[in-house]
Amino acid sequence: MEIWIYFTLLAATMQAVRTAGQKQLSAHLNAMATTSVRYVYALPFAWAYLWWLLDYRQVSVPELNPQFLQYALTASVMQIIGTACLVAAFKYRNFAVATSLAKTEAIQVAVVGALVFSAGLSAWGWFSVVVGVIGVLIVSKVKFTVRDVFQNPGAGFGLASGLGLAITTLLIRESSLALNTDLMVSAAVTLVFMITVQSVVSLVYVYIQNKKQIPVMISQWRLCLFVGVTSVLGSIGWFTGASYQTAAYVKALGQVEFFITLLLTYRFFKEKITLKEYVGMALILASVLILLLWA
Numbered sequence: 001m002e003i004w005i006y007f008t009l010l011a012a013t014m015q016a017v018r019t020a021g022q023k024q025l026s027a028h029l030n031a032m033a034t035t036s037v038r039y040v041y042a043l044p045f046a047w048a049y050l051w052w053l054l055d056y057r058q059v060s061v062p063e064l065n066p067q068f069l070q071y072a073l074t075a076s077v078m079q080i081i082g083t084a085c086l087v088a089a090f091k092y093r094n095f096a097v098a099t100s101l102a103k104t105e106a107i108q109v110a111v112v113g114a115l116v117f118s119a120g121l122s123a124w125g126w127f128s129v130v131v132g133v134i135g136v137l138i139v140s141k142v143k144f145t146v147r148d149v150f151q152n153p154g155a156g157f158g159l160a161s162g163l164g165l166a167i168t169t170l171l172i173r174e175s176s177l178a179l180n181t182d183l184m185v186s187a188a189v190t191l192v193f194m195i196t197v198q199s200v201v202s203l204v205y206v207y208i209q210n211k212k213q214i215p216v217m218i219s220q221w222r223l224c225l226f227v228g229v230t231s232v233l234g235s236i237g238w239f240t241g242a243s244y245q246t247a248a249y250v251k252a253l254g255q256v257e258f259f260i261t262l263l264l265t266y267r268f269f270k271e272k273i274t275l276k277e278y279v280g281m282a283l284i285l286a287s288v289l290i291l292l293l294w295a
Helices: 003-025 031-040 043-057 066-089 095-102 105-116 123-140 146-151 153-178 183-210 213-219 221-244 247-268 275-293
Strands: none
Touching: 003 031, 003 221, 003 247, 031 066, 031 183, 031 213, 031 221, 043 183, 043 221, 066 153, 066 183, 105 123, 105 153, 105 247, 123 247, 123 275, 153 183, 153 221, 153 247, 183 213, 183 221, 213 221, 221 247, 247 275
């Protein structure tokens, strides 16, 4: 298999596990503080990974050119917004549904990528993305109409999360490619830059919004560390996968995360999996097979 597939599968697995940790953490922290944890506690591990990779690949740190800075700074802000919306959605929908709403990210990546970044897909690629998103929507049991979004805050937050994270993924790829160096290194540099910016921005926001949350972020360090480690492992997967392959394909394959999410839902949050959800899972599996075999 191609290298982007391995990194995407790593990302999907770690994101599902991290999201489960964030759900537990949201019982102690508000949305932005929970979001901040994934950056602050991931930061030292991200730097360690970069310095190890530079030595292993025998590559020097590339120049952070203006194009890179423009893409990476925008991506940093969009990811904070997307993650905060996902955490906020937990307060309105159960764990699996909140995550599934954010999974409209796959089709949004494809559409925005084609319109803005000229990152078109093959016919099979579009078919794969559409089939996968239909599967996610079936599982979510939510009607995505304009009226629903305005009447249901959970649906609105989920869709906003998907859009924010879709734009983030597209900008991550553009940031990495703008460095014009070894793709694994450029992905790591982009990751470290973004997590550093996000740690500072989110901490400042939490301090201004409700500084009492910061001591809680420290007292809950075990759970926060779990979220940070799984977050950085997932981010390494997403950033590297998106550097090697078109973002829409990476996110389409990344929908296998949903199987892991439902397993966690069943095992840890005691939410039952219905026949309708199994049908949706089958469609997601079909979309992944189409992507790998024909797209």
